[in-house]
Amino acid sequence: MKTEREKMTDGEIYMTGDAHLMKDKSRARTLAARYNGTTEEEGDLRRSLLKELLGSCDDEIFIKPPFKCDYGYNIFVGKKFFANFDCVMLDAAPIYIGDNCLMGPKTCVYAVNHPMTAAERATGAAKGKAVHIGDNVWFGGNCVVLPGVTIGDNVVVGAGSVVVHDLPDNCLAVGNPARVVRYIDQEERNEFSYILDLD
Structure with a gap:
């Protein structure tokens, strides 16, 4: 029989108040609080805390505190x-983020959903x-990404x-709900290549 954590990570209905999940959340919040209390001069400590908190990341990760998440191990x-600043990731299910991604302030990624009916929500399900999220994605400030995207x-x-x-490759999307307003052409993609030496 599956644990509530296994159900949660596998995308099945699970109970949010499960004792083991509450312990996992407490661990994540403790690590995030320690991270959020660091300074930019403590780069090694920051990297160490993020590697302990997240499912995976490289040494060049940079998150401006405060950062909050539910579990961490699903990111x-x-x-x-x-x-x-103020990035929030609710990682009941996995959140996969590609290379070279930028998130503006208050970007929120939600990988969890609750029932539509009040009675079901009251159960804690x-x-x-x-x-x-693919490679080279840039979110402006105050963006929200909903479950399953x-x-x-x-x-x-x-x-x-x-x-x-879902959003396709090479597009600019805006609004609520976000809609593709145009595609980013090769000329735009090459605009900064001389600065970044991408030839």
Whole structure:
């Protein structure tokens, strides 16, 4: 028989008040609080805490405190990740983030959903849905990504957008709900190549 953690991570209905999950949440909040209390001069300690908290990340990760998450172990971050102030990740289900991603202030990624009926919500039941974010994605400030969403590579999400549906590669999406307003052409993708030496 599956544990509540296994049900949660597998995208099945689980009970949020499970004692083991509450212990996992307490661990994550303790590590996040320690991280949020560090200074930029404590880079080694910051990296160490993030490696202990998250499912995976590289040494070039940079998150401006405060950062909050539910469990931490369901967050898998690619190379050179940057998140600005007040990033929140509710990682009941896995959150996969590709390489070179930037998150503006107050970006929130939610990989958990609650029942629509009050009676079901009162039981403490929830269901996780994994979020996938591709490489080279940039979120403006105050963006929200909802459960089960997949965002392609090279996507720009405008400030204040709420992403409720999948987004394809190479697009600019804005609004609530976020909609593709145009595609980012090769010329735009090459605009900064001379600065970044991407030839």
